[in-house]
Amino acid sequence: MQIDFKSRELTVKLVYYGPALSGKTTNLQAIHRLVSNETAGRLMTLETRDDRTLFFDLLPLTFNSGGGIQVRFKLFTVPGQVIHNATRRLVLQGADGTAFIADSQTSETRANREAFLNMQQNLRDNGIEPETHPVVIQFNKRDLPNIRSDAELDRMATRSKEPIYKAVALRGEGVIDTFLGLTDLTWRRLEAKHSLQEKFGLDPDEFLRDVRRRLGLGDGGTP
Numbered sequence: 376m377q378i379d380f381k382s383r384e385l386t387v388k389l390v391y392y393g394p395a396l397s398g399k400t401t402n403l404q405a406i407h408r409l410v411s412n413e414t415a416g417r418l419m420t421l422e423t424r425d426d427r428t429l430f431f432d433l434l435p436l437t438f439n440s441g442g443g444i445q446v447r448f449k450l451f452t453v454p455g456q457v458i459h460n461a462t463r464r465l466v467l468q469g470a471d472g473t474a475f476i477a478d479s480q481t482s483e484t485r486a487n488r489e490a491f492l493n494m495q496q497n498l499r500d501n502g503i504e505p506e507t508h509p510v511v512i513q514f515n516k517r518d519l520p521n522i523r524s525d526a527e528l529d530r531m532a533t534r535s536k537e538p539i540y541k542a543v544a545l546r547g548e549g550v551i552d553t554f555l556g557l558t559d560l561t562w563r564r565l566e567a568k569h570s571l572q573e574k575f576g577l578d579p580d581e582f583l584r585d586v587r588r589r590l591g592l593g594d595g596g597t598p
């Protein structure tokens with residue numbers, strides 16, 4: 376988290392991580408499409424012939440708190456291909472929370488596992504402890520055949536310390552839920568670490584309710 380006392384602005388960095396073509400960029404595109412122009416800034420995408428997002432997507436979402444503090448969420452994605460691991464590690468630097476986007480197809484189980492272990496190693500290499508770092512897992516592409524069943528994911532969720540979400544990012548399904556889950560987890564971790572309520576008057580529950588309202592959700596629920 377970055378704090379600019381002069382402009383009274385907090386910047387929170389969230390990174391979308393996962394194997395190639397799991398839907399990281401699609402998540403950001405869906406968030407950008409679903410939220411208001413007043414909340415979301417310009418979505419930037421860098422593409423190459425060998426990878427859809429060689430460096431990152433950057434989607435700044437800005438919220439104004441009741442205490443006059445502006446909170447910016449900057450959302451990034453990492454490149455999925457292993458050959459760009461140095462870039463993955465670079466984008467992950469300073470991350471406050473991470474959404475791991477997994478591919479629900481059973482054929483991608485190994486790729487998911489390798490990418491998850493790679494994420495944990497890159498967190499460590501950046502001086503971030505994976506055991507305390509806020510992480511949520513999204514199983515995307517639930518509309519495809521030959522996927523891991525809902526029952527299997529539900530069983531996994533009972534054993535996993537990371538919250539698990541189901542999504543069809545191309546249709547925007549589960550995308551906002553994943554973002555809100557990550558935001559909640561990350562904000563509460565930042566509150567515990569930096570005492571944001573004491574320093575800036577940012578009550579965690581009220582701020583998170585405001586985030587939901589700004590996303591058009593009222594006090595709860597999916598749009």
